[in-house]
Amino acid sequence: MTAQVSDKLINEHPRVDFGDLRLYGIIAGDIRPSCDWPKPFRLPTPPSPPANVATCSAWWRGYIATFRLNPDGTLDHLQYEYSLSLKEWVPQPVNDRLTGDFWLDMRPHFDGKRTYVLFRDGHVVEDHDQWYMQPDG
Numbered sequence: 001m002t003a004q005v006s007d008k009l010i011n012e013h014p015r016v017d018f019g020d021l022r023l024y025g026i027i028a029g030d031i032r033p034s035c036d037w038p039k040p041f042r043l044p045t046p047p048s049p050p051a052n053v054a055t056c057s058a059w060w061r062g063y064i065a066t067f068r069l070n071p072d073g074t075l076d077h078l079q080y081e082y083s084l085s086l087k088e089w090v091p092q093p094v095n096d097r098l099t100g101d102f103w104l105d106m107r108p109h110f111d112g113k114r115t116y117v118l119f120r121d122g123h124v125v126e127d128h129d130q131w132y133m134q135p136d137g
Contacts, residue, residue, distance in 0.1 A: 028040065066081065
C-alpha cells in the first residue's frame with residue numbers, strides 16, 4: 001500500500017506532547033492485537049467531497065482532516081480538505097467536538113510503530129501508561 005498522508009493535528013494542550021507522532025486515524029472500540037481490525041470512529045459530519053476531487057493513492061479516503069486538541073483536553077474536528085490538484089485544496093469546515101471513548105492512531109510515519117492515545121468521555125487521558133503502544137514484531 002502507498003504510504004498515506006497523515007491528518008493534521010493542532011495541539012494546544014499544555015501537558016500532552018506527541019513528539020514526532022502524527023495522526024493517522026481515530027479508532028472506536030478495542031484496539032488490542034487480539035481483536036479484529038479496529039473500526040474507525042464515526043465523525044459527526046461525514047465528508048462531502050466536490051465532484052472534481054483529484055484521486056491519489058496517498059490519500060485513499062479522498063481527504064485530509066484537521067483536528068485540534070484543546071487546552072481542556074477535548075478534540076475538535078475542524079475541517080476536511082479535498083485536493084483538486086497537488087497545488088489546489090478546497091476546505092470543508094465542520095467544527096465538530098468529538099465525544100465518547102476513542103483512540104487516536106498516532107505514528108511517526110505511515111509504516112511506523114503505532115501509539116494509541118486514549119480519550120474517555122471526549123477528553124484525552126494524560127497518563128501515558130493508559131495509552132497503548134504497538135508491540136514490536
